[in-house]
Amino acid sequence: MINPVIQREFYGILRSPKAMAVLLCLTVAFSIAVLMRWPSDSSVDLSGKQSLEVFRVFGYGLLAGVVFLVPAFPATSVVNEKNQGTLALLFNSPLNAFSIYFGKISGVLLFSLLVLLCSLPASAACYAMGGIDLKSELGLLYVILALLVIQYATLGMLVSSYVQSADAGVRITYTAVLAMFFLTLLPAAFFPGAGGLLSTVTGWLRNVSPIPAVMEIMGHSGVGTAGLKIASTTSQFVGFTLVSSFVFAAITISRFNYRIFDRSKAKGVITQDRGLVARSLRRLVYIVDPQRRKPGIPWYLNPVMVKEFRCRKFGRLQWLLRLVAVCAVASVAVTFAAATSATSWGVETIGGLMVLLQVILVVVLTPSLASGLISGERDGSGWALLRLTPLSSFKIVRGKVLSVVWTLGLVLMATLPGYLIMILIQPVMWLQVNFVLICLVWTAIEALAVSAAVGSLFRSTAISTTATYVAVITLFLAPVLVWLGRDAPFGHDTVEMALLVTPVGAALSVIGAPGFENYDLLPASWWVAGIISTVMFMVLGVQVWRLTRAV
Amino acid sequence: MSSSETVVETKGLTKRYDNFTALDSLTMRVGKGEILGFIGPNGAGKTTTIKILVGLSKPTSGTATIAGADCLSESRKIKRLVGYMPDDFGTYNNMRVCEYLDFFGAAYGIGRRARVKRIGEVLDITGATYMHDLYVDALSRGMQQRVAIARTLMHDPQVLILDEPANGLDPQARIDMRVMLLRLSEMGKTLIVTSHILPELARICNVVAMITKGKLRAFGTLDEIMRDVQQRRTFEVMLLDETQVDRVGETVGRWLQERSGDVNAGAAEVTCAKTEMMVRFSTHLNDREVAPLLSHLIGQGETVVQFREVATDLEDAFLSVANAGDRSDTESANPPESETIGSLKTGANA
Numbered sequence: 001m002i003n004p005v006i007q008r009e010f011y012g013i014l015r016s017p018k019a020m021a022v023l024l025c026l027t028v029a030f031s032i033a034v035l036m037r038w039p040s041d042s043s044v045d046l047s048g049k050q051s052l053e054v055f056r057v058f059g060y061g062l063l064a065g066v067v068f069l070v071p072a073f074p075a076t077s078v079v080n081e082k083n084q085g086t087l088a089l090l091f092n093s094p095l096n097a098f099s100i101y102f103g104k105i106s107g108v109l110l111f112s113l114l115v116l117l118c119s120l121p122a123s124a125a126c127y128a129m130g131g132i133d134l135k136s137e138l139g140l141l142y143v144i145l146a147l148l149v150i151q152y153a154t155l156g157m158l159v160s161s162y163v164q165s166a167d168a169g170v171r172i173t174y175t176a177v178l179a180m181f182f183l184t185l186l187p188a189a190f191f192p193g194a195g196g197l198l199s200t201v202t203g204w205l206r207n208v209s210p211i212p213a214v215m216e217i218m219g220h221s222g223v224g225t226a227g228l229k230i231a232s233t234t235s236q237f238v239g240f241t242l243v244s245s246f247v248f249a250a251i252t253i254s255r256f257n258y259r260i261f262d263r264s265k266a267k268g269v270i271t272q273d274r275g276l277v278a279r280s281l282r283r284l285v286y287i288v289d290p291q292r293r294k295p296g297i298p299w300y301l302n303p304v305m306v307k308e309f310r311c312r313k314f315g316r317l318q319w320l321l322r323l324v325a326v327c328a329v330a331s332v333a334v335t336f337a338a339a340t341s342a343t344s345w346g347v348e349t350i351g352g353l354m355v356l357l358q359v360i361l362v363v364v365l366t367p368s369l370a371s372g373l374i375s376g377e378r379d380g381s382g383w384a385l386l387r388l389t390p391l392s393s394f395k396i397v398r399g400k401v402l403s404v405v406w407t408l409g410l411v412l413m414a415t416l417p418g419y420l421i422m423i424l425i426q427p428v429m430w431l432q433v434n435f436v437l438i439c440l441v442w443t444a445i446e447a448l449a450v451s452a453a454v455g456s457l458f459r460s461t462a463i464s465t466t467a468t469y470v471a472v473i474t475l476f477l478a479p480v481l482v483w484l485g486r487d488a489p490f491g492h493d494t495v496e497m498a499l500l501v502t503p504v505g506a507a508l509s510v511i512g513a514p515g516f517e518n519y520d521l522l523p524a525s526w527w528v529a530g531i532i533s534t535v536m537f538m539v540l541g542v543q544v545w546r547l548t549r550a551v
Numbered sequence: 552m553s554s555s556e557t558v559v560e561t562k563g564l565t566k567r568y569d570n571f572t573a574l575d576s577l578t579m580r581v582g583k584g585e586i587l588g589f590i591g592p593n594g595a596g597k598t599t600t601i602k603i604l605v606g607l608s609k610p611t612s613g614t615a616t617i618a619g620a621d622c623l624s625e626s627r628k629i630k631r632l633v634g635y636m637p638d639d640f641g642t643y644n645n646m647r648v649c650e651y652l653d654f655f656g657a658a659y660g661i662g663r664r665a666r667v668k669r670i671g672e673v674l675d676i677t678g679a680t681y682m683h684d685l686y687v688d689a690l691s692r693g694m695q696q697r698v699a700i701a702r703t704l705m706h707d708p709q710v711l712i713l714d715e716p717a718n719g720l721d722p723q724a725r726i727d728m729r730v731m732l733l734r735l736s737e738m739g740k741t742l743i744v745t746s747h748i749l750p751e752l753a754r755i756c757n758v759v760a761m762i763t764k765g766k767l768r769a770f771g772t773l774d775e776i777m778r779d780v781q782q783r784r785t786f787e788v789m790l791l792d793e794t795q796v797d798r799v800g801e802t803v804g805r806w807l808q809e810r811s812g813d814v815n816a817g818a819a820e821v822t823c824a825k826t827e828m829m830v831r832f833s834t835h836l837n838d839r840e841v842a843p844l845l846s847h848l849i850g851q852g853e854t855v856v857q858f859r860e861v862a863t864d865l866e867d868a869f870l871s872v873a874n875a876g877d878r879s880d881t882e883s884a885n886p887p888e889s890e891t892i893g894s895l896k897t898g899a900n901a
Contacts, residue, residue: 265686265689265690267685267689268647268684268685268686268689269684270684273684293649293684294647294649294653295663296653296656296657296664296666296667297654297657297663299662299663303654303657303658304658306654306657307643307646307654310645310646310650310654311643311645312645380639380641380642381637381638381639381640381641382641382643384607384635384637384641385637385641385655385702386658387606387607388605388606388607388633388635389630389655389658389659390627390630390631390658390659391658550606550607550608550609550623550626551609
């Protein structure tokens with residue numbers, strides 16, 4: 001007899017209109033990608049170059065699709081059941097922990113399989129064009145994607161078993177996925193050919209990300225892949241993915257018992273009420289002690305802004321200060337390390353890496369902070385209560401947006417020391433650095449506007465967080481995908497147009513990062529960012545007006 | 552119903568969503584310091600009424616005022632006048648109780664010093680002083696409910712609107728809540744309380760509004776509603792000896808027959824319970840008309856231990872009103888508004 005949990009999970013996902021929309025959109029997107037490069041003339045491309053171009057766009061698109069879509073479902077799977085009380089019912093049934101886990105993850109994996117199946121017509125078309133090997137290219141790509149699906153599904157379930165809300169599950173899972181996807185590449189990029197243990201460690205760490213393995217299959221090399229493509233990345237990636245998936249699954253299954261519910265409520269101990277030693281120790285450890293009794297909100301601060309800081313775990317000042325400190329140290333370390341151990345890179349490469357680091361931070365952080373500004377209130381009765389206060393809707397939204405602006409502002413400013421060192425190394429770059437900083441500010445504004453607007457369209461916090469992550473990552477990653485296909489299949493003008501969507505391309509172009517030097521993106525990129533941000537803030541405004549009027 | 556100063560008043564309040572009428576010409580008024588129990592099944596229109604009163608929804612027709620301020624056009628005044636507690640309390644995670652109250656105090660524009668003092672006061676009123684530094688999301692439902700009521704009191708509103716405040720509370724927490732609401736009423740606050748737990752409402756409310764399918768079925772004090780609702784009142788005569796039961800039963804039957812003029816009335820209305828040494832009878836006669844029966848029995852030489860009316864509780868009354876209203880709706884597809892309500896309503900509508 002089929003595991004009842006599989007039936008419920010899989011049918012549950014399939015019944016969701018969103019899942020149907022996702023499958024439909026993916027099928028259409030893959031078909032369009034292939035159609036765009038389908039040969040229109042009568043001559044035969046015997047070299048297979050054209051099909052490889054299509055295959056590259058298709059492959060990276062599919063990889064991006066897996067990264068965007070797969071984590072959302074397992075990230076909420078356990079925590080939703082726990083909060084609804086149905087997990088307790090399952091534990092009370094004769095099903096054992098493994099059956100429950102297997103049932104739940106099978107539902108997610110079956111849906112992910114459907115996502116991959118949707119791409120089969122497009123991949124078959126690629127194959128039909130010739131020049132692509134069925135086993136070593138097409139087949140291997142699907143094997144890697146399948147393993148990635150398993151890894152992200154097990155990771156999402158693990159996170160979901162620890163968190164207390166679906167929203168937190170989505171946020172932490174996407175952050176972990178993006179860290180494994182991007183951040184693991186950076187050490188190898190910073191210390192290429194360092195030799196010895198460091199090289200081995202960075203090489204292994206790099207292969208945690210699927211990007212090098214997929215690039216190996218695509219035969220991609222050259223500009224933009226410096227430090228990423230080293231021989232035999234696929235086997236290391238496969239090994240790591242299998243081991244990590246197994247570990248994630250084992251930990252999650254071990255939590256499928258009383259431990260998942262056994263959580264004491266916060267005691268709410270106040271530092272002022274503690275002993276002298278504890279008070280002194282906390283004074284040393286914390287610049288801003290989260291356990292200290294807070295004074296009232298002063299008249300000159302927007303109360304909603306203060307509330308936003310206070311009611312977010314990762315929003316309280318001590319976390320922000322830690323983040324800023326990490327950013328400051330990291331930016332200085334990156335500049336220093338690159339300047340001392342990889343001098344052949346030049347300041348441009350260092351600058352490019354710093355821009356990318358900061359963009360990744362903004363992309364990870366902004367949806368997490370801004371997606372729930374409105375939906376977080378609507379999920380409970382908070383929105384109704386805010387409407388009943390004398391605060392105007394403008395003041396409410398301003399307070400909420402400001403709480404994110406301050407955070408992003410601090411994060412952006414934290415990397416200033418790195419840029420200062422860069423100017424010290426090469427003083428003529430000060431104008432370029434200024435332009436880059438303006439681009440980064442626009443990047444943060446655009447990410448904030450898109451996150452706040454998209455997040456406000458949904459009532460459920462978990463759905464709004466997922467939708468926001470997908471929207472922001474698409475906005476920032478899609479131009480990079482197009483850029484990866486520069487010259488073939490995309491021409492210079494197409495890539496330039498794509499890079500205009502966000503100011504990231506402009507920042508990289510201004511700093512002279514390899515592969516971006518030939519694009520003239522300023523000031524058009526600022527205008528585009530301004531227009532997109534304005535439109536998004538208008539969407540947010542209209543949505544808030546719609547939600548605050550009495551109907 | 553008492554004739555105190557009117558604080559909350561609705562006139563012909565109607566709310567339609569396309570073809571669905573959520574609220575149908577609701578007219579009622581609540582005086583200062585009164586506790587209105589707003590009773591109705593799920594989907595009856597209680598929350599719709601509350602939303603209109605607090606300015607979160609716009610009526611299709613009719614008016615609603617609180618202390619003379621129109622709920623729709625004078626929303627700024629209404630916000631100061633009303634404290635609203637929704638069904639799920641509206642709490643925030645990761646905030647301490649004092650921070651939570653501080654935020655709402657600041658949102659209502661209360662100065663920093665006054666806010667600190669006010670937080671102490673409202674926590675004292677709600678018996679939640681010890682929760683000052685605890686995290687709101689770590690509190691039990693009963694404790695969260697106290698904090699939520701404290702929140703509604705922060706700006707010292709005239710009217711408190713509480714949606715299902717007793718929902719999910721344990722017996723002790725319900726008793727505490729009841730005491731707290733009575734205390735607020737004594738402080739001169741006007742309360743509108745919705746609840747499914749009717750015995751709870753019966754103990755604290757001095758005015759009751761019963762609503763089903765968007766229509767006000769009954770409105771008035773509990774006594775007035777009982778009187779309107781009850782077609783026949785039930786009385787019990789407790790006797791000293793088992794041998795009296797049949798004899799007294801016959802006497803009561805004859806007496807009722809003579810009074811009502813109905814030859815079949817007596818036999819049908821009197822029940823004799825020998826083991827309980829009791830005679831029970833129901834009648835449409837009022838107190839003045841029934842009182843001579845006791846004298847009559849004593850005059851007959853019967854020893855009567857107790858002569859009392861069997862109380863009909865709010866649940867019985869509500870079911871009776873709801874069923875009568877539903878029957879009336881079924882009989883006439885489009886009954887005239889005033890007739891449907893007018894047949895039952897008392898007090899403000901009478």
